[in-house]
Amino acid sequence: MSDATTAAPAQAGGTPQVSHISEAVIRIAGNSQDGIQAIGGFLARLAGRSEQEVMTFMTIPSTISGGPSIFQVRIGSGEVLSAGDEADVLLCFYQHSYENHLGSLKKGGIVLYDSDHVKEIKPENETKYRHIGLPISSLVVEAIGGTGRDKGKNVYALGLIAKMFNLDVPKLHRLLSERFAGKDPKVAETAIAAFNGGYSHTLAAASELFKFKPGENVGHNQIVMGGNEALAYGLIAAGVRFGAGYPITPWSDIMELLRKELPKYGGSFIQCEDEIASVAMAIGASWGGRVAVTGSSGPGISLKTEAIGWAVMAEVPLVVVDVQRGGPSTGMPTNVEQSDFNIACFGGHGDSPRVVIAPSSVEDCFYTAIEAVNIARKYSTPVIILTDQGIASRIEAFKMPELEKICQDITPDFTPVADHKPYDLAAADGITRHLAPGTRVASGKYPIVTGLEHDELGHPTGSPKLHVQMTAKRRNKLKKLGADLPTPTVFGPPEGQVLLVSWGSSKGPVEEAVKQARAAGDAVSALHIKYLNPLPNGLEKIFEAFTHVLVVELNDEGFYGYGQLGAVLRARYCDPKIRGLTKVDGLTWKIREILDRVKAMTK
Amino acid sequence: MLALYFKLIEKRKMHHEKITTVAGIGCSSRFPYFVQAHGAHFIHGRALPFATGVSLSRPDLHVFVFGGDGDAFSIGGNHFTHTARKNVKLTYCVMDNNVYGLTKNQTSPTSPIGYKSKTDAWGSGDRPINPMKQAIAAGATFVARTTHTNPNHVLQMMEAAMDHDGFSFIECLSECVEFYPGAFDGANPRKGGQFPEVPKDHDVTDEYAAYKLSEELMPGKFGIFYKVNRPTKNANEAKIISTNREKFAALPDWQILQKNFDRMK
Numbered sequence: 001m002s003d004a005t006t007a008a009p010a011q012a013g014g015t016p017q018v019s020h021i022s023e024a025v026i027r028i029a030g031n032s033q034d035g036i037q038a039i040g041g042f043l044a045r046l047a048g049r050s051e052q053e054v055m056t057f058m059t060i061p062s063t064i065s066g067g068p069s070i071f072q073v074r075i076g077s078g079e080v081l082s083a084g085d086e087a088d089v090l091l092c093f094y095q096h097s098y099e100n101h102l103g104s105l106k107k108g109g110i111v112l113y114d115s116d117h118v119k120e121i122k123p124e125n126e127t128k129y130r131h132i133g134l135p136i137s138s139l140v141v142e143a144i145g146g147t148g149r150d151k152g153k154n155v156y157a158l159g160l161i162a163k164m165f166n167l168d169v170p171k172l173h174r175l176l177s178e179r180f181a182g183k184d185p186k187v188a189e190t191a192i193a194a195f196n197g198g199y200s201h202t203l204a205a206a207s208e209l210f211k212f213k214p215g216e217n218v219g220h221n222q223i224v225m226g227g228n229e230a231l232a233y234g235l236i237a238a239g240v241r242f243g244a245g246y247p248i249t250p251w252s253d254i255m256e257l258l259r260k261e262l263p264k265y266g267g268s269f270i271q272c273e274d275e276i277a278s279v280a281m282a283i284g285a286s287w288g289g290r291v292a293v294t295g296s297s298g299p300g301i302s303l304k305t306e307a308i309g310w311a312v313m314a315e316v317p318l319v320v321v322d323v324q325r326g327g328p329s330t331g332m333p334t335n336v337e338q339s340d341f342n343i344a345c346f347g348g349h350g351d352s353p354r355v356v357i358a359p360s361s362v363e364d365c366f367y368t369a370i371e372a373v374n375i376a377r378k379y380s381t382p383v384i385i386l387t388d389q390g391i392a393s394r395i396e397a398f399k400m401p402e403l404e405k406i407c408q409d410i411t412p413d414f415t416p417v418a419d420h421k422p423y424d425l426a427a428a429d430g431i432t433r434h435l436a437p438g439t440r441v442a443s444g445k446y447p448i449v450t451g452l453e454h455d456e457l458g459h460p461t462g463s464p465k466l467h468v469q470m471t472a473k474r475r476n477k478l479k480k481l482g483a484d485l486p487t488p489t490v491f492g493p494p495e496g497q498v499l500l501v502s503w504g505s506s507k508g509p510v511e512e513a514v515k516q517a518r519a520a521g522d523a524v525s526a527l528h529i530k531y532l533n534p535l536p537n538g539l540e541k542i543f544e545a546f547t548h549v550l551v552v553e554l555n556d557e558g559f560y561g562y563g564q565l566g567a568v569l570r571a572r573y574c575d576p577k578i579r580g581l582t583k584v585d586g587l588t589w590k591i592r593e594i595l596d597r598v599k600a601m602t603k
Numbered sequence: 604m605l606a607l608y609f610k611l612i613e614k615r616k617m618h619h620e621k622i623t624t625v626a627g628i629g630c631s632s633r634f635p636y637f638v639q640a641h642g643a644h645f646i647h648g649r650a651l652p653f654a655t656g657v658s659l660s661r662p663d664l665h666v667f668v669f670g671g672d673g674d675a676f677s678i679g680g681n682h683f684t685h686t687a688r689k690n691v692k693l694t695y696c697v698m699d700n701n702v703y704g705l706t707k708n709q710t711s712p713t714s715p716i717g718y719k720s721k722t723d724a725w726g727s728g729d730r731p732i733n734p735m736k737q738a739i740a741a742g743a744t745f746v747a748r749t750t751h752t753n754p755n756h757v758l759q760m761m762e763a764a765m766d767h768d769g770f771s772f773i774e775c776l777s778e779c780v781e782f783y784p785g786a787f788d789g790a791n792p793r794k795g796g797q798f799p800e801v802p803k804d805h806d807v808t809d810e811y812a813a814y815k816l817s818e819e820l821m822p823g824k825f826g827i828f829y830k831v832n833r834p835t836k837n838a839n840e841a842k843i844i845s846t847n848r849e850k851f852a853a854l855p856d857w858q859i860l861q862k863n864f865d866r867m868k
């Protein structure tokens with residue numbers, strides 16, 4: 001909790017003092033069935049409506065029901081770049097939650113625990129953290145009656161948090177009623193009763209209560225959602241109306257949402273027998289005239305590589321979403337990792353150039369999806385959106401997109417043509433143009449799409465000359481894209497000691513690390529790369545101005561000591577000052593970790 | 604086979620641009636190159652899901668899929684089952700030569716026991732797949748058998764398949780003269796074989812009767828074994844779409860999305 005200004009001196013035994021704060025990190029720990037995600041969701045949504053910034057972090061157990069689960073939410077009146085290294089307040093429901101998460105609490109932080117379940121408090125902990133024990137489980141029963149038990153516990157706890165942070169009660173009431181609307185009205189009433197129960201608790205045991213300074217995003221009209229949701233809605237806004245997939249965590253959210261939503265727009269999403277069928281089906285639909293989407297995570301991506309290679313060869317537009325998780329194989333299904341860079345950029349046999357873009361935040365997921373669709377169409381190429389579990393499952397508030405302007409109609413054009421060569425080698429822009437089937441070709445010479453090397457009409461050829469020309473064509477159109485991409489801008493001064501290079505979800509933590517390092521007087525800047533394949537031009541100029549270029553990635557250092565993007569940057573720029581700063585513990589970066597590693601690598 | 608496909612297109616006065624020819628990989632899969640229509644030559648074994656993508660997103664097109672026995676029943680075996688069960692509207696014609704032709708004579712999933720190939724020099728020992736049984740069991744709603752030595756019959760089957768609203772499957776015996784000559788002589792009257800058609804009194808809606816017909820191997824029977832009507836995947840999806848669309852009357856897409864976003868404020 002930064003810049004706490006105390007409004008009134010602490011009164012011994014009286015009402016707790018109220019401190020005005022600009023941000024707070026709250027971690028809620030319990031079991032997955034306790035509805036912890038829901039409390040986090042309410043807090044995030046409230047922050048969004050209060051013009052504040054918010055970022056969350058959650059762990060989902062890989063088993064279906066039960067198992068420990070946490071939700072961490074960081075709310076700030078100013079810019080929030082990461083979910084926070086340490087919590088200011090820890091709310092824990094069980095002894096195991098208490099023990100496993102006490103370490104994540106800031107020294108002197110507040111631990112609010114359910115004394116019905118948390119029985120053992122070590123005396124040394126009591127001196128390190130401020131403990132507030134309340135028999136939450138029994139209090140819930142009191143507030144909403146006998147049957148409540150586990151059910152209302154989360155909402156009761158939300159009431160306690162609302163009290164502690166002086167949250168906007170009418171807004172929370174509205175959120176609760178909206179959330180439980182439609183069902184039996186009793187459900188909403190019970191939820192409000194549970195909330196009020198928590199909120200009316202005096203919290204007499206607390207020495208301090210808090211109040212957020214007003215948010216800075218005034219008039220922003222914010223919207224709150226998770227990364228997977230934002231990506232799926234982005235695809236819809238972009239005009240995608242067909243998709244196919246096979247369930248796998250954490251990709252499934254996207255396919256479930258599209259399955260439910262697309263029919264409203266006249267589209268469909270098909271659940272297939274496997275990932276190969278789903279990529280094949282999406283390619284079939286794309287060839288049908290309107291770019292389609294498939295996606296997966298982990299092993300499902302491996303299965304798609306042959307067909308993606310076909311789309312590269314036939315130059316058919318396609319969007320593939322890869323929500324990365326820990327690998328290889330089944331790996332760590334619910335953990336974050338950025339180890340699919342290589343398969344996304346290079347997966348498959350043969351020379352198969354394709355586009356890879358990585359979103360860096362929830363908001364960016366929405367806009368990246370649209371951009372992916374447009375690049376796929378413009379360059380007639382597969383585009384892989386390389387997101388990760390870190391963004392997929394976190395919730396953020398962002399500015400309401402201007403949907404009327406953004407939503408696009410990409411209905412295919414069936415205007416008859418006299419003649420058509422899709423793979424015209426003389427095309428001015430070097431880009432392939434397919435006719436959607438159904439388009440009449442007056443000459444009667446209909447084009448073919450194939451995975452065999454082909455001539456300009458798409459007919460197979462064994463000609464070495466054509467293979468050379470077509471290979472160059474497939475490469476050059478994307479080199480042209482690379483040349484048109486904006487060179488990323490440096491976060492912080494454009495010269496200094498250390499440049500931290502990030503991609504994907506590491507952007508926030510890396511930029512926050514830069515802020516902290518600079519505050520401590522170190523010449524650290526950051527560069528975020530969104531377009532991973534092809535890379536934009538001009539990076540070497542940026543690298544020149546720094547002594548160290550450290551590529552921060554959530555993947556292994558490999559045989560040669562660099563992460564996956566790091567190795568490509570080394571290969572492209574032959575610059576020994578480019579080094580890898582990687583880890584594979586399945587968790588997002590902590591600011592402290594980055595700073596410590598930078599220190600160790602540059603001393 | 605190809606000539607027949609042309610004939611069919613001519614006879615039915617189909618608009619060339621409305622026809623799509625999709626194939627997997629194999630000798631039998633090179634079809635699209637010879638047809639004056641939009642065509643796709645996809646990867647080995649995956650022509651059906653590709654064609655499903657075309658069929659579901661473009662209900663205005665006729666989708667014909669061609670492939671070999673390896674393509675259909677080995678590498679693409681699972682797709683065969685699921686496309687049949689989903690009853691996707693398209694016609695799938697498998698040119699069964701009981702061998703891998705393109706890769707030069709390896710055992711195929713329909714090679715009979717004892718067939719000597721480069722991968723089974725001593726004769727294949729694995730029980731062959733019975734394509735007709737496979738199709739019926741998987742839920743295909745139109746299942747027919749024909750042979751390339753009887754062009755008129757092939758044409759009849761193709762026409763009937765095309766008119767069927769659902770997943771129509773034709774097994775067309777197609778001799779590989781290079782590697783498995785004589786495989787289907789038993790079904791060729793010109794080579795001393797016979798061409799027995801499906802009995803007139805066969806009930807094409809009787810699954811068990813169809814299964815029974817499939818039991819006879821060489822020459823076996825020729826004609827439509829099974830034909831029923833069951834809602835297609837295309838129709839099911841269209842229904843989901845129309846019920847969903849009703850709720851949004853004539854709203855432009857961005858307003859439908861805006862409604863969702865307003866709930867996320």
Ligand SMILES: Cc1ncc(C[n+]2csc(CCOP(=O)(O)OP(=O)(O)O)c2C)c(N)n1
Pocket residue numbers: 628629630631632647670671672673674675698700702703704705706711
């Ligand atoms: C993934 C993959 N594996 C293997 C092959 C090689 N291959 C091409 S066609 C074929 C089998 C062809 O047999 P069939 O489907 O019966 O067609 P036919 O040539 O007999 O008409 C094989 C194994 C391939 N193209 N792709």
Ligand code: SF4
Pocket residue numbers: 630631700704705778779780781782
């Ligand atoms: S004869 Fe056999 S190998 Fe030759 S094209 Fe026909 S199926 Fe293929």
Ligand SMILES: [Mg+2]
Pocket residue numbers: 629671672673698699700701702703704711
């Ligand atoms: Mg064959």
